[in-house]
Amino acid sequence: MSRPFPGVDVPLVSETRLMTQTWIEYFQGRTSGNYLTSSVLIGSSVALTSGAAKTITSLALPFGDWDIDSHIYINPAATTSITNYQGSISLVTNTMDLTPGNFFSSTINATVSGGAPFSIVIPSTRFIGGVTVFLVAQATFTVSTCSAYGTVQARRQD
Numbered sequence: 704m705s706r707p708f709p710g711v712d713v714p715l716v717s718e719t720r721l722m723t724q725t726w727i728e729y730f731q732g733r734t735s736g737n738y739l740t741s742s743v744l745i746g747s748s749v750a751l752t753s754g755a756a757k758t759i760t761s762l763a764l765p766f767g768d769w770d771i772d773s774h775i776y777i778n779p780a781a782t783t784s785i786t787n788y789q790g791s792i793s794l795v796t797n798t799m800d801l802t803p804g805n806f807f808s809s810t811i812n813a814t815v816s817g818g819a820p821f822s823i824v825i826p827s828t829r830f831i832g833g834v835t836v837f838l839v840a841q842a843t844f845t846v847s848t849c850s851a852y853g854t855v856q857a858r859r860q861d
Contacts, residue, residue: 737859748850775853787843
């Protein structure tokens, strides 16, 4: 197909549509206020091993500046005794981010909660996108079992 003006590089109609669609998709993706979330509910709790960090869920962040908020529930069985529980947002699966301000940790006297969950609010964190963040929990416990569930939420700020 020939160009309407020889020697002048003018896009064809189909090329123009493709370029327009690409720019629309680009700018829609960069709108401030985009919101992403990933949750695991109590019925799908992730089993924990005492003293080992375990990923509850993950969230892939597209390019951008993201504020991350998260909440974890440590869910012991009725007879489980807990002495420590912690949580973080990490860039590495099954690994706590122990950078000061990036995690929550609580050491307590051996406690049997009768199955009532322990709540962890992770300090808000900011990430530059193009990464996957992992919601990670860890508990030290004896006698029975323990699991974790929770939510990670991200809101674009750029």
